[in-house]
Amino acid sequence: MHSVIEMGLDTQVGWVLKLNGPVIFDDHVLGCSLLQELSVIRTSIGEDVVVWSPSISGNFNVAEAMRLLVIADNANSPDWKNLIWNNRFPSKISIFHWLDCNRSIPVKDTLIRRHIISAHSSSFCVWCNSEPETVDHLLIHCSWS
Structure with missing residues (x-):
C-alpha cells in the first residue's frame, strides 16, 4: 500500500x-x-488515516452503522402493501400473492409442518410426483406449472 x-x-x-x-x-x-x-x-x-465518513467525528459508531443499515434496508425494500393490494388486480390474485409472500400457500410441505396432514403421507407433488410439494416447486420448478 x-x-x-x-x-x-x-x-x-x-x-x-x-x-x-x-x-x-x-x-x-x-x-x-x-x-x-x-x-x-x-x-x-x-499520515493516511481511516475515517468513518457517516460520523461527524470520523470515528466508527455502532449506533450510526445500525441506523444506516435500517435506512438502506427500508430504501431497498419495495412497498409490498401497494404491490400486493393493487386495485388493478382481482382480489383472488392479491390474496394468492399475499399468501406466497408469507409462505402460507397450503402446499403439502406447509400442511405437514403445521400438522394438518400426517407426516407419514406422501409429500411429493400431486402433479409431477417427482419432488416434494413446496411453494417454490409448484410455482417455479414443477414441469406442470
Whole structure:
C-alpha cells in the first residue's frame, strides 16, 4: 500500500496525474469533466488515516452503522402493501400473492409442518410426483406449472 505522497501529491496544487498509458474515453466530455473534478481535489500532507465518513467525528459508531443499515434496508425494500393490494388486480390474485409472500400457500410441505396432514403421507407433488410439494416447486420448478 502506498501513502498519498507516494501516489503523486503535489504539495502546492493537488494531485499530479501520472498516467502509465493513454486514457481513452468514449465520451470526450465525460473524460474532460473527470479530469476537471480530479484537479480541484485538495489534499494534505500527513499520515493516511481511516475515517468513518457517516460520523461527524470520523470515528466508527455502532449506533450510526445500525441506523444506516435500517435506512438502506427500508430504501431497498419495495412497498409490498401497494404491490400486493393493487386495485388493478382481482382480489383472488392479491390474496394468492399475499399468501406466497408469507409462505402460507397450503402446499403439502406447509400442511405437514403445521400438522394438518400426517407426516407419514406422501409429500411429493400431486402433479409431477417427482419432488416434494413446496411453494417454490409448484410455482417455479414443477414441469406442470
